[in-house]
Amino acid sequence: MGWGFAGPFVAVFGLVFLAPIGYAGYLSLFQDRLIGGTSFVGLDNYGEALTDPRFWDGLMRVGLFLLVQVPVMLGIALLAALAIDSGRLYGKTFFRVSIFLPYAVPAVVASLIWGFMYGNQFGLVGNINDAFGVTLPDPLSPSLVLASIGNIVTWEFVGYNMLIFYSALKVVPRSLYEAAAIDGAGEWRIVTSVKLPAIRSALVIATIFSIIGSFQLFNEPSILQKLAPNAITNDLTPNLYTYSLSFSGQQHNYAATVAIVMGVITAIIAYAVQLRGMRKG
Amino acid sequence: MRTHSSRRLLGALAVLATLSLTATACGSDGSNAGTGGAPKDVAAALEKGGKVTVWAWEPTLKKVAADFEKKYPNVDVELVNAGTGDKQYTALQNAIAAGSGAPDVAQIEYYALGQFAIGKTVEDLSPYGAAKYGTSFTPGPWNAVTEGEAIFALPMDSGPMAFFYNKKVFDKHGVKVPTTWDEYVEAARTLHKADPKIFITNDTGDAGATTSLIWQAGGRPYKTDGTNVTVDFGDEGTRKYTATWQKLLDEKLVAPISSWSDAWYKGLADGSLATLSIGAWMPANLSSGVASASGDWRVAPLPQWTKGDKASAENGGSSLAVPKAAKNKELAYAFTEFATTGTGATSRVTEGAFPATRADLESKAFLDKPFPYFGGQQANRVFAESARNVGEDWSYLPFQVYANSIFNDTVGKAYVSPTKLDDGLKNWQDASVKYGNDQGFTVNE
Numbered sequence: 001m002g003w004g005f006a007g008p009f010v011a012v013f014g015l016v017f018l019a020p021i022g023y024a025g026y027l028s029l030f031q032d033r034l035i036g037g038t039s040f041v042g043l044d045n046y047g048e049a050l051t052d053p054r055f056w057d058g059l060m061r062v063g064l065f066l067l068v069q070v071p072v073m074l075g076i077a078l079l080a081a082l083a084i085d086s087g088r089l090y091g092k093t094f095f096r097v098s099i100f101l102p103y104a105v106p107a108v109v110a111s112l113i114w115g116f117m118y119g120n121q122f123g124l125v126g127n128i129n130d131a132f133g134v135t136l137p138d139p140l141s142p143s144l145v146l147a148s149i150g151n152i153v154t155w156e157f158v159g160y161n162m163l164i165f166y167s168a169l170k171v172v173p174r175s176l177y178e179a180a181a182i183d184g185a186g187e188w189r190i191v192t193s194v195k196l197p198a199i200r201s202a203l204v205i206a207t208i209f210s211i212i213g214s215f216q217l218f219n220e221p222s223i224l225q226k227l228a229p230n231a232i233t234n235d236l237t238p239n240l241y242t243y244s245l246s247f248s249g250q251q252h253n254y255a256a257t258v259a260i261v262m263g264v265i266t267a268i269i270a271y272a273v274q275l276r277g278m279r280k281g
Numbered sequence: 282m283r284t285h286s287s288r289r290l291l292g293a294l295a296v297l298a299t300l301s302l303t304a305t306a307c308g309s310d311g312s313n314a315g316t317g318g319a320p321k322d323v324a325a326a327l328e329k330g331g332k333v334t335v336w337a338w339e340p341t342l343k344k345v346a347a348d349f350e351k352k353y354p355n356v357d358v359e360l361v362n363a364g365t366g367d368k369q370y371t372a373l374q375n376a377i378a379a380g381s382g383a384p385d386v387a388q389i390e391y392y393a394l395g396q397f398a399i400g401k402t403v404e405d406l407s408p409y410g411a412a413k414y415g416t417s418f419t420p421g422p423w424n425a426v427t428e429g430e431a432i433f434a435l436p437m438d439s440g441p442m443a444f445f446y447n448k449k450v451f452d453k454h455g456v457k458v459p460t461t462w463d464e465y466v467e468a469a470r471t472l473h474k475a476d477p478k479i480f481i482t483n484d485t486g487d488a489g490a491t492t493s494l495i496w497q498a499g500g501r502p503y504k505t506d507g508t509n510v511t512v513d514f515g516d517e518g519t520r521k522y523t524a525t526w527q528k529l530l531d532e533k534l535v536a537p538i539s540s541w542s543d544a545w546y547k548g549l550a551d552g553s554l555a556t557l558s559i560g561a562w563m564p565a566n567l568s569s570g571v572a573s574a575s576g577d578w579r580v581a582p583l584p585q586w587t588k589g590d591k592a593s594a595e596n597g598g599s600s601l602a603v604p605k606a607a608k609n610k611e612l613a614y615a616f617t618e619f620a621t622t623g624t625g626a627t628s629r630v631t632e633g634a635f636p637a638t639r640a641d642l643e644s645k646a647f648l649d650k651p652f653p654y655f656g657g658q659q660a661n662r663v664f665a666e667s668a669r670n671v672g673e674d675w676s677y678l679p680f681q682v683y684a685n686s687i688f689n690d691t692v693g694k695a696y697v698s699p700t701k702l703d704d705g706l707k708n709w710q711d712a713s714v715k716y717g718n719d720q721g722f723t724v725n726e
């Protein structure tokens with residue numbers, strides 16, 4: 001009887017969710033070679049992935065990216081949300097919409113726009129260099145390219161996170177603020193002791209989304225790769241690496257392995273953050 | 282060819298190398314008659330008619346398809362653009378793996394053909410009568426499509442290299458057109474000093490261009506014998522190339538602009554990119570993509586590594602192949618033959634393709650054709666001369682598509698960091714060796 005109700009869900013869940021993961025797991029146990037065809041190799045691919053420097057270097061890079069970019073982005077988003085929610089901002093609808101607007105721009109388009117600006121030959125950076133006779137550091141050089149990508153991602157997602165925080169703030173009863181004010185709390189105290197604890201779960205959710213997003217970094221570097229092929233290598237991020245393994249190298253089996261390892265690592269870190277974030281006090 | 286990136290073109294060359302081996306096929310009776318396909322079956326298939334699906338992006342095939350349908354009214358040719366270069370190869374590989382949806386004829390660049398030949402996914406065309414064309418095609422492309430007795434495709438066009446230079450810029454600064462690569466470096470210095478906005482050329486690391494220039498310098502880094510492969514970027518030819526190119530990189534004399542980018546077209550138009558060393562398919566790209574510079578540019582033979590030499594190399598080019606999964610192979614072969622030989626080839630040359638057929642390459646109409654874009658210069662004479670001087674025995678890897686895709690991960694470091702080109706090439710070699718061995722080849726053993 002119960003299955004009658006759960007059946008449709010289980011069927012769709014199995015088909016679109018479990019089956020692809022299962023298939024990737026199945027693929028990861030084989031090796032398909034140009035010479036010799038497909039053979040079962042057990043866990044060999046996992047052994048290779050765990051010791052593959054190109055994979056781990058990529059993971060370290062997105063790890064670094066996460067540690068720097070996510071706090072910056074969430075910090076700006078939180079500030080913007082608090083400012084708009086404070087009710088003291090003139091033209092707050094305008095601010096809300098304009099901060100959110102970049103999120104409506106597709107990532108591919110955003111990367112192209114920023115790519116044009118970063119260009120030191122014909123782009124904005126090039127124009128500034130020409131106009132003022134200066135030499136700005138090249139944003140697409142190997143040492144700065146990660147920061148430049150972080151800038152694009154921050155630009156894209158500040159508005160999205162701001163909206164999450166703002167809607168969480170909206171449901172906090174105003175009476176709490178009044179009560180705090182009567183107890184003698186200043187604006188800053190209200191923020192730290194009332195507002196932030198009230199939107200804690202929204203903060204955790206946004207953090208988890210951002211962690212997953214960082215680990216999945218792909219669109220921006222993939223688009224910019226055309227402009228900076230030597231700075232953005234095919235193994236810059238784990239996702240770029242799997243893409244290149246699969247589509248240029250025809251190594252679908254190994255790509256599936258790397259994808260699974262990456263998925264497990266992401267899940268572990270996201271889960272750890274969630275456990276920590278949801279703990280009371 | 283006009284829509285390719287030069288990287289792909291180079292790749293095409295790689296295939297050539299892969300396949301360019303011992304003998305060219307001769308004699309028309311194929312050994313694998315069991316798989317069907319003989320000249321008389323082809324004639325019967327044309328009589329009977331049917332549908333041929335062709336995957337290609339080469340624009341001049343449109344007219345050929347129409348002519349073919351006119352000549353054989355029972356045949357229906359469906360020309361599909363399934364993507365350019367890599368995109369098409371991925372689609373083709375997927376269709377072959379899936380066992381359905383593969384075309385009857387596919388355009389495959391020379392450098393990528395090796396991958397399909399070694400995977401045994403394209404048909405050997407010699408039993409169908411292809412062997413008799415051994416002498417109709419120029420040697421470079423022919424070597425690229427043959428391996429021993431087997432003929433895996435018929436050459437559709439070719440890309441002997443030439444030196445394209447902006448005469449206006451050279452005249453303005455009183456610089457002589459370089460005939461050696463040393464003079465080329467000197468010209469690069471003079472032009473860049475006279476006007477810091479001018480670069481001799483652009484280069485952000487391009488596998489196709491690099492391997493072609495190594496080819497011209499006499500380097501033969503790849504050797505393929507069946508599944509035994511060697512990769513060695515330490516030979517003398519390669520060192521000649523790196524010694525010269527390292528100077529250009531060290532002194533920042535090449536513009537950090539990628540080919541086929543907007544900035545590239547802009548630079549070619551406004552004179553800030555003064556020269557290109559590229560395949561003979563380039564004129565059509567110049568006149569369509571850089572129309573405003575019409576009359577500024579001229580064509581000359583490539584600068585030489587040794588003064589007085591006439592060495593050249595290939596840069597790009599594609600073939601037409603018949604996948605093993607094709608439904609009507611006889612008809613597919615008939616179209617391939619029609620489009621790549623005889624009047625079909627000639628009509629494509631008239632439309633702007635650069636021929637791989639000797640007859641067209643030597644025809645007076647072709648050689649005498651003035652190019653208004655090059656101030657009326659008979660540029661085909663330079664290209665035809667280059668085609669005759671292409672260095673022999675070049676071979677690409679049977680997995681050149683992948684090797685080229687990791688060029689910037691390895692050699693690219695020399696363009697953006699103190700890494701030397703020689704070391705970059707060594708890293709590229711190591712990565713290619715590892716991939717080859719992973720894929721079941723025997724590389725450098």
